[in-house]
Amino acid sequence: MATAEFDVPELQEYVDVPEVEEGTMAHLKPFVVTNPEHNTDLGFPGELVEDWHGKTLEKLDDLRSRYRSLQVYLDACVKCGSCTDKCHYYLTTKDPKNMPVGRQDLLRKVYRRYFTFAGKYFPKLVGAEDLTRETLDDWYSYYHQCSQCRRCSVFCPYGIDTAEISMAAREILDSIGYGQKYCNEIIAKVHKVGNNLGLPGPAIEDTLEGLEEDVFDETGVEVKFPLDVKGAEILLVTPSADFFAEPHVDGLIGYAKVFHEAGVSWTLSTTASEAGNFGMFIGSYENMRRVSMRVREAALELGVKRIVFGECGHAWRVAYAFLNTLAGPFDFLDPDYPVPQHICEFTKQQIDAGKLTFDKSQNDDMTITFHDSCNVARATRMGDKPGGQMDIPREVIKAACNNYVDMDHNTIGERTFCCGGGGGLLTDDLMEIRVKGALPRMTALNNAVQEHGVTHLAAICAICKSQFTKVMPYYGMDMDQVVSVHQLVSNAIVLTGQRTEDDEEEQDEEA
Amino acid sequence: MSTVYALLFIVATLVMVVGLALKIKQYANTPAPLKIPTTPAPTTEAGVVMRLFREVVFFESLFKSTKWTWIFSWMFHMALFVVLLRHIRYFIDDVWLPIVLIQPFGKYAGFVMVIGLAGLFARRILVDRVRYISAPSDYLWLVVLLFIGFSGLMMSFVSHTDVTMVKQYFTGVWTFSGGELPMDFPLMVHLLLVALLMILFPFSKLLHVPGLFFSPGRNQVDNPREKRHLAPWAKTLEEQE
Known part of the structure; x- marks a missing residue:
């Protein structure tokens, strides 16, 4: 249980609308820039x-x-x-x-x-x-x-x-x-290094090699995690948290497995190693544009035909709603696909095309609910139809899991409650507002836990995932209860030629 | 006095029309550099027209939010709309058939309007959150509208004003040839407040009327992947490179 210097609200059945109390948060200010x-x-x-x-x-x-x-x-x-x-x-x-x-x-x-x-x-x-x-x-x-x-x-x-x-x-x-x-x-870090976390190219390369080994050890299949590969069909732009943070990285493994099974070549880029675009948070068109241009430049340099974005809420907003305007036109890419695509759109298409095989029972230890990320739900779309941004991630989850339930309908879809850490607030100096702001979501989740036996909360946003892992312990829940949507895909997907449990038993017997 | 009112209405009409035209021009000329419709949003122009129609006629978003505010404000606005239609008969000689037909409803719509306004006023005082965000002008608008409604109802149901004289006056107001305005107290109040409202329209929160049609959150088509949406000032950023 985390300790706090402020009162952590208690979970009730409902979040009541409180009476106005002036000045309760006037003391809270994030750190001001110190390095000019x-x-x-x-x-x-x-x-x-x-x-x-x-x-x-x-x-x-x-x-x-x-x-x-x-x-x-x-x-x-x-x-x-x-x-x-x-x-x-x-x-x-x-x-x-x-x-x-x-x-x-x-x-x-x-x-x-x-x-x-x-x-x-x-x-x-x-x-x-x-x-x-x-x-x-x-x-x-x-x-x-x-x-x-x-x-x-x-x-x-x-x-x-x-x-x-x-x-x-x-x-x-x-x-x-x-x-x-x-x-x-x-x-400033994105402008200089290429991603929010300041991870240099070699560090990303190391991580990806490690992931290749992990997946091979687990499945016996050589799933690649390519970096800066010229001529690949797809450029994947994903939040840098996907390279190391839990549960983000399990999502990245999921993307790689889907690409592998779909049989398309893909690559990450060191210069565009960040889907996030904090330029939006500070309202700066110029900075948002500068950050977006890296994606265009990487796509041109690598000669890819398509751009796909990984799981990240505000990144998907900038990508879906602004990228074409900020850094387009993308007439050098394959006109048969929207620019950019969300990884959930990509995976859904593969599912519909029958290219993916799932063993849903791999996720049977969990009962999943889905947190609609604010930016995805209210500022973007997936697929052709309005509302696809709610439906498609759920369809992907349901293709990979047997046990799925929604939270209270007043707290999902277009009415979804923010995780409490979006918009540039995901910093320790704002912990008080982050913990408090998470209450409506935590309440809905807790109700789903009590009423439907929900065990895990799936999300498609790096900020949501980081925020929840940090904040859930304040509410007596476990940080491991947050999962990536493509982590669920990764758990259930059966790769072509993958070692099954029977194989392993046979191997054991032979040995 | 009749001349004073004639002048007042000419000025009020000019201020409202010119003021609103300038505001609309400002809204229309200010670029919306990014696609920011609140989604799920329509993907076609026709869909946007429908969205705005539902917003204007049914107050869709407010309905989603809070039923009390919705019912009072919807009552007020719809009744006001019927009342305004009914008032057309005071400005034209051959009254159009639809205006004749709504006459019986129009007379009683005034009550609905006043009830709606009273509800909104009560809410502004009773709900602490709404009280907190209210400036004096927010109360005053409701008071002005309530008095316009009361004075109108007075003329219909309590002390009848000679409406044929009023009509004669208003059909000739532009040429100062309309004759005399009946000097009834409710009518004087009614007309004075209406003129005040018209004059203040372009300088006040009544700008929510044109504002809604220019709100990017509601009037944009959700098609950013298909079409670039480059504002002129953003284009110059590209040209600098």
């Missing part, structure tokens, strides 16, 4: 600029002229309150600035004060406020308590998306040199 290079490498000032007041307003004005979402969302809110009980962070912290509209208003108040007629002349009447140094600290605190999961936007009658506002606010903060250490350090 982590700002300047991203094109931001190294530290807080002197003229922060003027620069902040300038940037806000610039952003609202470049993003229709921001301009419309700042204007359109009628304060109906529809979103107020939808954010996992509000539900468990009671802090009204963690209500989606409360969070938006931190920026909206300043917008109104300086850019609207009513706010300029009647600030009190419309709740407009001056921009002060305290405003910046409030922004820094509360815009880093938003995981940009978009759950609020589902319920907003105008589709106002707090993620857009929070991205804009973070971009403003970055533009005046008030950046968050965790995100900016990571983006």
Whole structure:
């Protein structure tokens, strides 16, 4: 059981909507960038600029002229309150600035004060406020308590998306040199090394060789984990956590086995060894684009025909919804396939084509439920039909497992609750909000455990997986209860020529 | 007084039309550099039209969220819509058939509208979360609309205003040739508040009306893999290379 310096909420049958309690999370701020290079490498000032007041307003004005979402969302809110009980962070912290509209208003108040007629002349009447140094600290605190999961936007009658506002606010903060250490350090690493974890090429190569040996020892089949292979058909771009973290790496083994059985050649790339793109979290189009260009360059350099993304939520959002715009056109790739594809789409197609054989009983020790990752569920699609992003991963799981149940329908699909660690919050200095924010998901999971005997939670996002392994012990659950979807595939898939248990017995007898 | 009101309505109409036109122009001209529809989202234009239709007519997202807010705001908006249709008869000489047909409903829709507004007002005061996010203007809008509704109902059901005079006045208002406006207190209040609402429309949260149609979360087609979605300013980033 992990210990905490804050009160860990207790699991109840339901998460009740709490009464407002102001300021409960005002103390929480992530570490600010300490090494100025982590700002300047991203094109931001190294530290807080002197003229922060003027620069902040300038940037806000610039952003609202470049993003229709921001301009419309700042204007359109009628304060109906529809979103107020939808954010996992509000539900468990009671802090009204963690209500989606409360969070938006931190920026909206300043917008109104300086850019609207009513706010300029009647600030009190419309709740407009001056921009002060305290405003910046409030922004820094509360815009880093938003995981940009978009759950609020589902319920907003105008589709106002707090993620857009929070991205804009973070971009403003970055533009005046008030950046968050965790995100900016990571983006700097991607720009320099090629992945979020700063893993150099040789380290990845070692890991992959190790995985090849492991799979061979286990199955007797030579499943390859190719790196930088020119002329391969598919470039796999996957979150760097897949190279070593549990349960991520078991997912990577699953992808490799599927590619092997599908009979396609594939490769990873050292320069594009990261699917994640934290440029989105900080709202920086320029950084998001720069990170995305690595994928294009790797695809060109290796001469691949297709691009497939591994299991990662926000990465899939950037890949599915933005990659073509940021780094396209991909007219040099095979036009018969969408660019990019999700690994679940790929695996589903192989299943439908009858290319994969499963022994589902290999997963019989588990009863699985599936956590819809926020970015996948509410910002992307898989397959041709709307909602495929919910159906396809479940179909893949069900093809590999006998025991599957969904959690409460109010907590899955488009209504899914964030893991609590998305949007650039997956850092130890924000542990309090991460643990608290996980409560709605943990509650739904616990209910499924109690009612349906669920033993494991499957996810398709590196951040979800890392967050759950860290947070579940706080709620009396085991970190091993989190699994990758392709880990389940890996467990059940029967490779052509694979040693069966009978073979092993025969071998034993011969010996 | 009639001249003052005539001037007021001319100014109010101009401010509302020009103000809204400028806002709509701003929304239309501001690029949406990325595809960000809240998914699952329609994959075709026709699907987006349907999505917006459901949002405008049924308040689909609000219905998903909270039934109390939904029922009150839906009552208010739909009743307001019927009431507005009914009011067309005060501005045209040969009243169109559909407007004639809704007349009996239109008269009572005023009550529904007021009930809806009262519900929204109660919610704003009683629910602590909504109270927290409310600025004075949020209450005032409801008060203004409630008074518009009350004064309208007064004229229909309590102290009748000479509507033929009103109609004559408004059909001639643009040329100042409409004659005299009856000096009834409910009518004066009604018209004053309506003019106020029209003037404030482009500067207030009433911008949610055009806003919804420009909300990228709702109006975008989910086809980013098929089509690039390059904003002009983003294109210049490519050209710099």
